[in-house]
Each structure stands twice: as structure tokens, then as C-alpha cells.
Amino acid sequence: MENLNSTAKMHKITLQNRKSCTMCGVKDVKAFDLNEIVLVTETGHLTIKGRDLHVGRLTLDRGEVDIEGQIDSLVYSDHAGGDKGESVLARWFR
Numbered sequence: 001m002e003n004l005n006s007t008a009k010m011h012k013i014t015l016q017n018r019k020s021c022t023m024c025g026v027k028d029v030k031a032f033d034l035n036e037i038v039l040v041t042e043t044g045h046l047t048i049k050g051r052d053l054h055v056g057r058l059t060l061d062r063g064e065v066d067i068e069g070q071i072d073s074l075v076y077s078d079h080a081g082g083d084k085g086e087s088v089l090a091r092w093f094r
Contacts, residue, residue, distance in 0.1 A: 009025075009042045009043070010024065010025050010042065011023070011024065011025030011026075011041045011042040011043045012024050012025060013074070015071065015074075018050075018070065018071045018072075019068065019069070019070065019071070020066070020067070020068050021048070021066070021067040021068075021071055022064075022065075022066050022067075023039075023041075023064070023065050023067075024062070024063050024064050025041050025042040025043070025063050026039050026040070026041050026042075026060065026063045026064065026065045027039075027040045027041060027042065027060070027063065028040040028060065029055070029058065029060075029065075030045070032053070032055060033053075034051070034052055034053055034054075034069075035049065035050065035051060035053065036048065036049050036050075036053070037053055037055065037067060039065065041076075042063075043076065044076045044077060044078050045076065045077050045078065046074060046075070046076055047073075047074075047075045047076075047077070048067060048071060048073070048074055049071075049072050049073045049075070050069050050070045050071040050072040050073070051069060051070040051072070052069040052070060053067060053068070053069035053070075053071070054067065054068050054069055055067055056068050
């Protein structure tokens with residue numbers, strides 16, 4: 001049982017030359033534009049800042065995201081701004 005819990009909480013980032021990022025353990029996308037992407041991960045909210053950022057692949061059922069562009073910073077927090085508990089997709093289809 002303990003192995004299942006540690007696997008369910010796994011969050012991993014692979015960053016290559018600050019130009020591409022692959023990650024797992026992503027639960028939701030809170031917001032994104034060309035300069036900032038806010039994700040909900042297994043370990044908290046993650047804000048990615050940079051230039052010309054693009055989400056290349058988003059597979060939330062597997063918790064995987066690929067991001068491309070100039071990545072300047074990755075910052076974790078327990079909470080992020082915006083509509084509490086509402087994903088970017090839910091806000092689009094109001």
C-alpha cells in the first residue's frame with residue numbers, strides 16, 4: 001500500500017537547455033499565456049515564466065505535460081491566484 005501512495009504523489013520535471021520541459025504529476029492547468037503557465041502538480045502549484053511558452057502536449061489523465069519556449073523560472077507555491085478550484089478549461093466554457 002505504501003508504494004501506491006508514493007507513486008501517486010510522484011512529480012518529475014526534465015528541463016533541456018531551458019527550451020523544453022517534460023513533466024509528470026500534473027493534475028490541472030490553471031492558466032497559461034505566452035509568458036506564464038500555472039500548473040497544479042502533486043507537490044503544489046507550479047508557475048513557469050518565460051517567453052513564447054507553448055504547451056505542446058497535455059495529457060491530464062496521465063498527468064503529463066510538455067512545454068516549449070524560453071523558460072526563465074520555475075516557482076512552486078502552495079496556492080496560486082485566480083479562480084479557486086476552477087481550471088482554465090472550465091473558465092473558457094462559462
